[in-house]
Amino acid sequence: MATEESTGLVFHPMDQFIVRPLFGDGPVHWYTPSNVTLWLALAVLAVWLLFVVGTSGRALIPSRIQSMAELTYGMVHKMIEDVSGKEGLRYFPYVFTLFCFILFANMLGLLPKSFTTTSHIAVTGVLALLVFLGVTILGFVRNGAHFLGLFWVSSAPLALRPVLAVIEVISYFVRPVSHSIRLAGNLLAGHAVIKVFAAFAAITVIAPISILAIVGMFAFEIMVAVIQAYVFTILTCVYLKDALHPAH
Template structure:
C-alpha cells in the first residue's frame, strides 16, 4: 500500500513539473502583459510593459530618423547611413510594387516598417518584451492597413473597385466561383497579415526559452547553449524578414486598391 502511495506521489510530482528539484520552466510567461506600476488588473488605460516597449520603439525610430540625420553631411555618419539606407530601400519597394501613384502613401508605409522592425529587434534584448508577439498589436496594425486600403479603393475607383473580385480573364462559367474565392481571400487578409507576424515571433521566442530551461541541466547544457545561439541568430533574421513581409504585403494590398482591375 505504501509503495502505491509513493508511486502516486511521484507521478503527481512529475505531472506538476517536478517542483521538488525537477526541471521547471514556463516559456509563455514572457508574453504576459503586466502593469508597469503596481499589481492591479490591466485596464483600458493601464500603463503596461507593452506601453513601455512601444514607447522605446518610437523613441528609437525618432533617434535614428530625426536625430541621426539632423547633421546631414556629404560623408554620412553611421546613423545617417542607416537612415538613408532604410529610406531608400522602402521608397524603392513602394515605387516598384505600387507605382508612382503609391509614393504619396510612402510616409505611412515606412513608419509601419520602422515600428515593426524596431519592436522586433528590441524584443531580442534579454528581459525585454516583444510587443509584436501579441495579436492585440499585430491585429490593430493589420486592420489599419485593411480598412485603409479598402476605403482608398472605393474612394479612388468607386464601384469599379469591385472588379478586383471579378476575374474577367477566366471563362464565364468560372467567374462567379472565382469571385466568391476572391472575396473570401480578401477578408482573410488581415487575419493572415497579423497571425504571420505574431506567430513567428512568439514561436521563436518560446523555443529559445525552452532551450534556456534545458541549459540548467549540466548534461545537456553545452548543447543547449549552442541551440540558443543558433536560434538567436535565426530570430535576428526572422525579426527583419517578418517586418519586410508585413510591409511588402501592405504595398501589394495598396496596389490592389489603386489598380483593382484583373
C-alpha cells in the same frame, strides 16, 4: 507535468508574453500603463532617435547612423515603387513608418528582459486592420464601384467567375487575419523556443549544446525580425497596389 513539490526541471516559456502592469499587481485595463505600452513607446523612441536625431546633421559624407537611415529609406522607397508603382509613393510616409516601427519593435524584443510587443495579436491585429481599412477606403475613394472589379476575374471562363468572385471576397476579408498572425506567430514561436533552450541550459550534461542552440536560434531570430518586418510591409504594398489598380 512538474509541480512545485517536484525536483525536476520546471519552466514556463509562455510567461514572457504575459501582459503586466508597470505599477502594482492589479488587472490590466485599456488605460493601464503596462509592459506593452512601455516597449511600444521605446520602439517609437528608437525610430525617432535614428531618423530625426541621427540624421539631423545631414552630412555630405554620412555617418554610420545616417547611412543606416538613408539605406532604410531607399529600400522602402524602391519597394513601394516596384510593387505599387509611382502612384503608391504618395503613401510612402505611412508605409515607411509602418516598416520602421515593426522592425524596431521586433529587434527590441530580442533584448534581455524586454517584451516583444509584436508577438501579440492585439498589436499586430491593429496594424493589419489599419492597413486593411486604409486600402479598402482608398480603393473606393479612388475607383468608386470599379474597385469591386478586384473580385471579378474577367480573364476566367464566364461560368467560373461567380465561384472565383466568392473565393476572392473571402480571401480579401481574411487578409487582416493572415497579415497579423504571420507576424505575431513567427515571433512568438521563436522566442518560446529560445526560452526552452535556456531552461535546458540549467542541466549540466546538455548545457553546452543548449547554449550553442540558443546562440544559433538568437541569430535566426534576428533574421526573422527583419524578414517579418519586410514581409508585413511588402504585403501592405501589394494591398495598396490592389486599391490603386483593382482590375484583374
